[in-house]
Amino acid sequence: MSVVSYSFLLFLLIVCLVYYIIPKKWQWVVLLAAGIVFYAAAGVSYLAVVGLTALVVYGCSLLMQKNLDQQALLLQDVDRKAARKIKNEMKQKRKRVLVCGLIVVIGILVLFKGSDFLIENVNVLLSHTVHRQISAWKLIAPLGISFYSFMMIAYLVDLYHGKINAQKNFLKYLTYVLYFPHITQGPIGRYDPLGTEMFAEHRFDYDMFRKGIWLMIWGYFKKLVIADRIAPFVSTVIKNAPDYSGPIFLVIGIVYSIQIYCDFSGCMDIVRGSSECLGIRLKENFRRPYFSRNMPEFWRRWHISLGEFFRENVFYPVSTSALFLKLNTAGRKRFGNEWGRNIASCLPILCVWILTGVWHGANWNYIGWGVYHGILICLSAMFEQPIKKLMEKAKINTDHMAFQVFQMLRTFFLCLIGRLIFLGNGLSDSFYMIGSAFSRPQAAYTMKLFVLRRKEWAFALVCMLLLLAVSIAQEILERRGINMTIRDWLGNRNVIFRGAVLLAGILLILCFGIYGAGAGATFIYEQF
Amino acid sequence: MSTTRKKVLKTVAGILIFLFLLTTIINLLGPLLRPEGQDFDGWHYFYAEDNNTINAAMIGSSAMYRYWIPAQAYEEQGFTSVMLSQSCQNIRAVPYIMEETLKSQDVDLFVVEVRQVVVDLAYDDEMTEEEKEKENYYLSILASGMKQSPTRIRMIHNLLLKTETDNELEWQIPLLKYHENFFEIAREDWINRLSEGKSLYKGLRVRTTVDPQVKPSRFPDVENATFELPDKGKQYIEDIVKTAEKYGKQVLFVATPYMYSEARFPYQCALNAYMEEKGYPYLNLDDKQTRQIINLDYGVDFYNPRHVNYVGAEKITSYLAAYMKEHYQFSDKLNEKQKKEWDHAVSAWDKKELQYRQEWEENCKQASAVGTSEE
Numbered sequence: 030m031s032v033v034s035y036s037f038l039l040f041l042l043i044v045c046l047v048y049y050i051i052p053k054k055w056q057w058v059v060l061l062a063a064g065i066v067f068y069a070a071a072g073v074s075y076l077a078v079v080g081l082t083a084l085v086v087y088g089c090s091l092l093m094q095k096n097l098d099q100q101a102l103l104l105q106d107v108d109r110k111a112a113r114k115i116k117n118e119m120k121q122k123r124k125r126v127l128v129c130g131l132i133v134v135i136g137i138l139v140l141f142k143g144s145d146f147l148i149e150n151v152n153v154l155l156s157h158t159v160h161r162q163i164s165a166w167k168l169i170a171p172l173g174i175s176f177y178s179f180m181m182i183a184y185l186v187d188l189y190h191g192k193i194n195a196q197k198n199f200l201k202y203l204t205y206v207l208y209f210p211h212i213t214q215g216p217i218g219r220y221d222p223l224g225t226e227m228f229a230e231h232r233f234d235y236d237m238f239r240k241g242i243w244l245m246i247w248g249y250f251k252k253l254v255i256a257d258r259i260a261p262f263v264s265t266v267i268k269n270a271p272d273y274s275g276p277i278f279l280v281i282g283i284v285y286s287i288q289i290y291c292d293f294s295g296c297m298d299i300v301r302g303s304s305e306c307l308g309i310r311l312k313e314n315f316r317r318p319y320f321s322r323n324m325p326e327f328w329r330r331w332h333i334s335l336g337e338f339f340r341e342n343v344f345y346p347v348s349t350s351a352l353f354l355k356l357n358t359a360g361r362k363r364f365g366n367e368w369g370r371n372i373a374s375c376l377p378i379l380c381v382w383i384l385t386g387v388w389h390g391a392n393w394n395y396i397g398w399g400v401y402h403g404i405l406i407c408l409s410a411m412f413e414q415p416i417k418k419l420m421e422k423a424k425i426n427t428d429h430m431a432f433q434v435f436q437m438l439r440t441f442f443l444c445l446i447g448r449l450i451f452l453g454n455g456l457s458d459s460f461y462m463i464g465s466a467f468s469r470p471q472a473a474y475t476m477k478l479f480v481l482r483r484k485e486w487a488f489a490l491v492c493m494l495l496l497l498a499v500s501i502a503q504e505i506l507e508r509r510g511i512n513m514t515i516r517d518w519l520g521n522r523n524v525i526f527r528g529a530v531l532l533a534g535i536l537l538i539l540c541f542g543i544y545g546a547g548a549g550a551t552f553i554y555e556q557f
Numbered sequence: 558m559s560t561t562r563k564k565v566l567k568t569v570a571g572i573l574i575f576l577f578l579l580t581t582i583i584n585l586l587g588p589l590l591r592p593e594g595q596d597f598d599g600w601h602y603f604y605a606e607d608n609n610t611i612n613a614a615m616i617g618s619s620a621m622y623r624y625w626i627p628a629q630a631y632e633e634q635g636f637t638s639v640m641l642s643q644s645c646q647n648i649r650a651v652p653y654i655m656e657e658t659l660k661s662q663d664v665d666l667f668v669v670e671v672r673q674v675v676v677d678l679a680y681d682d683e684m685t686e687e688e689k690e691k692e693n694y695y696l697s698i699l700a701s702g703m704k705q706s707p708t709r710i711r712m713i714h715n716l717l718l719k720t721e722t723d724n725e726l727e728w729q730i731p732l733l734k735y736h737e738n739f740f741e742i743a744r745e746d747w748i749n750r751l752s753e754g755k756s757l758y759k760g761l762r763v764r765t766t767v768d769p770q771v772k773p774s775r776f777p778d779v780e781n782a783t784f785e786l787p788d789k790g791k792q793y794i795e796d797i798v799k800t801a802e803k804y805g806k807q808v809l810f811v812a813t814p815y816m817y818s819e820a821r822f823p824y825q826c827a828l829n830a831y832m833e834e835k836g837y838p839y840l841n842l843d844d845k846q847t848r849q850i851i852n853l854d855y856g857v858d859f860y861n862p863r864h865v866n867y868v869g870a871e872k873i874t875s876y877l878a879a880y881m882k883e884h885y886q887f888s889d890k891l892n893e894k895q896k897k898e899w900d901h902a903v904s905a906w907d908k909k910e911l912q913y914r915q916e917w918e919e920n921c922k923q924a925s926a927v928g929t930s931e932e
Contacts, residue, residue, distance in 0.1 A: 035726055235568065484740050528575050535579060540586065540736050545727055 030070040032213075032299045033252060033544060040067065041303050044209075045238075048307055053230035057204050060227065060307070064207030068172065075171035082137055083206045086181045087199050089130035093188050094195035096123045127189045131182060138178040141170035146391025173213040175388055177206055179338050184220045186342055193221045201228060210304040214296050216314040216334035223311070231308030240516045241305030246534045248298025253542030255496065256291035258489050259284050260543075262480040263452075270458045275470025277478065278462040282445035285452060287493060290319065293332070316507075317500050322436035324405045324443060335388070339381045347377035371411040378410070379403045389451075394459060398451040405443060488541065584705040587731030589750055590738045591701035595762060596643050600702035602756040603639055604661065610895050611662040612636040612887040616654055617670025617811075618646040623864040624670075624813045627759035628906035629871060630878035631899050636887040638668075640760030645695040648673040648793045652800040653712035657703060659804055666885050667808040668877075669797055672815070674828055678790050679820040689718040701731060758909065759902050763867040765916035766860040767924040770816055776843055777817060777825035779833050784823065786831040798837060807838070807885060813873065814843035814853060816862035840880060842873060851876050857921050867913045 030037050044063045048056055069076045100119040104112050139147075145167060152162045187193045196202040205224050206212070263285045266273055294315040301311045314333050321327035328336050347353055353376060361369030379400070386399020420427050427433075446463060453459030476483065503515055519527055591597045613636060615625050621642040630638055639662065641654050648671070655667055684692065696716055703709045713728045727734040742750070775781065794810070801808040810832060817825055832839035842851065851872050853859075858869035865873065881887075891899065 035724075482740060488740075524571055528571070528578075532575070532579060532582075536582060539583065539732055540739055542736070545724070545733055545736075 030067055032296065032303070033249065036070075041306065045306050048231075049233045053232070056231060057201060057228050060208060061200060061204040064204060064209045064212065067209035068207055068212060071172045078137070078171045078174075079177060079206065080203065082134060082178070082181065083203050084199070085133045086130055086185060087196075087202050089126050089185060090188055090195040090202070091197070092126045093123050093185070094197070096126070097188075097191055097194075123189050127185055130185045134178050134181050134185075138174055141168050141174055143387070143391040144168060176215045176217055177212055179217045179335075179388075180206065182342065183217065183338060187220060193224075196220070196224060204228075208304075210300040210307075211311060214293070214300065215332075216297065216300075216312050217338050218311065218334070223309075226309050234308055236520065237308060238306050240520065241302040243302070243516050243519065243531070243534075244298050244305065245302030246531065246538065248295045248300075248302060249538045249542065250295070250492075250534060251291040251298065251496065252295030253538055253544055255489060255492050256288045256295060257543035258485060258492075258541070259288050259481070260292075263288055265480050267452050267454070270453065270462055273470075273478075274465045274472075275468060275474075276466060277470065277474065278449060278466035279445070280479075281452075281462070282448050282466070285448050286319070286441070286445055289448070290315070291496070317504050319441055319444075320437055320500070320504050321440050322433060323440060324402065324409050327440055327444065328402070328406070335385070339385060343381045343384055344377045347380050348374065353377060367414065368411070371407075374410060375403075375407040378406050382406065393456050394451060394453050397456050397459065398447055401447050401450055405447075492537075492541075583730060583732050587735070588702050588704060590732065590735040590742070592697075592735065592738060593742060593746055596698045597701055598756075599640060599643055599760065600704070601750070601754050602760050603641060603658075604704065605755040606639060606662070607895055608661050609663045610637060610890045611639045611664050612890060613638040613666045613668055613881060613885075614641050614655070614658045614662065614664045615639065615668050615670075616646075616651055617642045617668075618673050618676075619644055619864060620672035620813045620815070621668075621670040621811075622760070622762040623764070624870050624873045625877070626761060626763065626867075626870055626874045626906065628761065628899075628902045629874045630881075631759075632903045632906070633875060634878045634882040636665075636878075636882065637890065637899060638759070640762070642670070643695070643698045645676070646673060646699060647692070647696060647716055648677055649716055649796070650696070650699055650712060651793075651797050653708050654699075655797070655800050655804070655806070655808075656708045657706070659806070660706070660708075664806065665887050666881065667801060667806060668811055668881070669808055670811050670813060671794070671828060671832075672812065674790050674793050675821050675824045677793070678787055678824045679818075684718070686720060689720045690722065693718055693720060693723050697728075697734075700728065701735065705731075755898075757902065757905050759899075761906065761909075763870045763913070764860045764864075765867055765913045765920055767857055767866060767917065767920040768859055768861050769857065769924055769928060770855040770859045770862060772855040773816060775822075776845070776848070777822055777829055778845060779826070779830045782823075782826040782830035784827055786824075786827040790824070790828060791831065794831070794835075794837065809881065809885070810837055810839040811877065812839075812841045812843060813865075814848065814851075815864065816859075838884075840877070842877065847876070857917075857924070866917065867910075868917055 030040065040063070044059065048059045051059060065076065068079065096119055100115065103115050103119070107115065148163050155162055184193075188195055196205065205218075205220065205227060208218075208223075208227065211218055263281055266277065266281050270278075297314045301313070304311045312334060316330040316333065318327050318331035321330050353373065356376060357370060357373040359369075360373040363369060364372060382399040382403025383396060384399070385402070386396040389395040389398075425432065449462045449466070450456070450459045453462060479486065481489070499515060506513055506515075506518075519530060522530075588600065591601075615621050615627075615638050619642070622640050625638070625640065627638045627640065630636065639658075641658060646654075651669055658664060658667075680688075696713070700709060700713055703712075710729055713725065717723060717725055717728055797808060797810075812825070812829070829839075829841055829844070832841075841847065853865065853869055853872060858865050858872065860866040
C-alpha cells in the first residue's frame, strides 16, 4: 500500500478512529494490527520474512538483556578492578550474541538485495575460466528491507552497549518493527525514544493532529505536484542518455536534485505527519539540505537517520578500532600530526561511504556514487583548516551572505555531479553524462527534448519557487534561533487565513498532482 | 456553556464549513475539467439553458443527435427541445438522464431513440477488457459533464464496468479523474467553459459529407421478426417506461433509419414487434408508411451507413417534429427574452444551412464523380 494511494488515506482514517476510541492501554495493539495489514498488502510472504527476522532479533535481545541483568547483579559490591573484569567478560558473551543476530539480519539483507549483484560479478570472473556460470536467483526484496534491517541492527547494537532495555513482549517489539509510517522508507528510528513513545498512552491532541495533517499536505504537494511532475523528463533522458549531449545533463542534474529531494522529503513529511496524527513524533530526516555550505553539512541535513546510523555503527567503531589506531599512529609519524590524522580518518570515512552506496543497491553506480562522496568528505576534512587560513589571509568574510550563497551553490553543484553518477545506467553512462555536460550539444535543443509542455514547466517552476520561499523562511527561523516551525507560525494565524492556506494546498494537490489510475506513483527510495 | 465546550463546538463548526467549501469547489471543478469535444459538452449546454424553457428532451446516441435539428423544429412547429445525446449512449443510462433532466427542466415529453437496445443485444455477452474500457469511455462522455448528485452517483455505480484502469472513486469525483486536463484544455475552450455557454445552434451536430448507400432490400418490419426480444432488451424499455410513470411524464420511443447489419437486423425486428405488442408510444421512422413519407434518398442523404447527413436530418426533423406537435401538448414556456433567443437560434441555423447546403452539394458532386470513376 503506497502512502500516495487513496486506500492509504482511508486506512489512516480508520486506524486513527480506532486508535483514539479504544481503551488507551490497547492502542499499541491497533498499531500492531495496522502494521500487519499495511505490510501484508505488499505480500503475506514478505510479512513472514520480516516476522522471522524480528523473532531472531527478539531472541538475541532477550539473551543480551539477560546478560546485562546478570552483569548488574555481579557488579554489586565489587571493587573497580573486579568490576572492569566482569564487564569485559560479560561484554564478550554479549558480543557473541550480537554477532549472531547481526549475521542473520545482514545475511538476509545481502541475500535479497545483493545476491544477484554478487552472482553477476562472480560470473564475470568465471567467464574467464572453464567453470559454468551461476544463474541469478532473482529474489524480490521485501518492502523496506533496508530500512527495517537497519532499525534492527541499531536495536541490537544499542542493547549490546546497554543504552536500552530489551522489549520483553515480542508483539510489542513487532509493533515497533512493523510501525507502518516508517517501515517502507524510514526514518530509521532508534528504539529509544521511539519505542517508549509508541507504547505510551495517547490522548487525542487536536493541535498535534491538525499539524500532522498539514505536514502530510505539504508532503503530498512536494511529491505529487513537483517531484512526479518533473520525473518524466529525467527518466526519458536517462533511459536514452547516449542519444543526448551537452548541457542538458546539467539541467537533468538540477531537475533530478529537486525531484529526489521533493520525492524523499515529501514521503518523510507524509510519514511523519501520519505518525503525528497518532500522537507519535518521528525524527526529522531532512533539514533543507540544499542550504548546506559544505559536503559534511549536507550529509548532516540529508537522510539524517541514515547518516546517524552509519556514524554510530560504522564510523565510530572503525575509528576506534585497533587497525585505525595503528594507521593513525603510522600516518602521524610519516606526514605529521595534522595530515597524518586526516589521511588516517579517510579509512572510516570511505568505509561509511562505500557501505552507504551499497545500501542503496548492489550496483556499481551506487558504489561509485558512495566512493565519490566519500572522497569529497575526505578532501573536505583534509583541506578545512588550510582553506580557513587562506580565507583569513585573503580577508574574505566567510559569514557574508554572498559568500554563503556561493558555498551553497558550490555544494549543490558537487551534489549534482554525484547525482549524475547515481542516475546512470552503468558507470560508462554516468561518465558520458558528466563529460558531455560541459561540452557543446551536437544538435540544437527543442522544446520536445524537455518532454513536458511549456505550461507544465512554467507551473513546476512556480511550485519550486514556492518551495524555495518556504524553505528560506524555515532556514531564517532556524538561523535566528527562533524555536518555531512554519506549522507553528500557521497555527498562530487566524482561522480564515489557515483555512484558506489549507484549502489552497489541498486543491493544488488535487488539481495538479500526478496521481490516480495510470499515474503509477511510486517513491524513488521505496526501491531501496 | 463551558469554555472548552464552546471551543470544541467552534472547532467542529470550522471543520464542517471547511469540508463543505472543499466539496463544493471539487464538485464545481469536476465538470469544468471534462475532456474536450462536442460529445462532452452536452450537459454544459443543457445546464446553460434557462430553467423550465424546454418542451422536449431528445435522448439517445448519435442515432438521435445526427437526426435532429432543434432550431428547425422550433421554426416549423414552435416547440423547444434539448439534445441529451452522446456517442454510443448506454441505453441503461436513460432513466438517470431523465431524472437529471427534470431537476431543471419540467419537460412535456421525453423522446428516446432506441437503437442502443439493438446495439447492446447484438454484442457478445462476454466482453474483453478492451471492450469494457471502450464501454466505460462512452459512459465517461455521459458522466463527465454531469453535475454531482445522487443521480450521477447511482448511474456510475450501476453502469461502470470493472476494469484494471477504472477506479470508481475517480469516476465519482471527476476532479480526480480529469485533473490532468488543466494542462490539456486550450485557452479558447476555457473561456467557453467559464462563460454562459448556451449553444447558439441548440446542440446541433449534423454533417454535410455524402456517402451514397444502397437502399436496403429489406426493412425491419414487424412481420420480419423471427424471435422474441430478449429479456435484457425488454428490461431496458421497461425501466424507461417506469421512470416516466414515476415522474408523471410522457415518453415517445423513436427508431431512426440506417443500414441494418446482419447482426442487428433480427434484433431490430424483434424490438419493433415488442413495442407494437406492448402498445408503447413508439415511432418507427423506418416503417413501411413512414419511410415513404420521409422519402430519404439513399444516394445523398447519408454520410455513413449508420447516420444521415444534414439533408437527411432535415427530412427526419420535419416529420418527427410534426408528429410530436400533432400527438403531444406542448406548453408555452418562453418569455419574450427567451423567445428572442430561440428566434436568434433559428436565424443562425438559417445562415448555417446555406453554408451546409453549399458543402453538401459539393460533396454530392464529389461522391457522384467517385461513383462514376469506380464504374
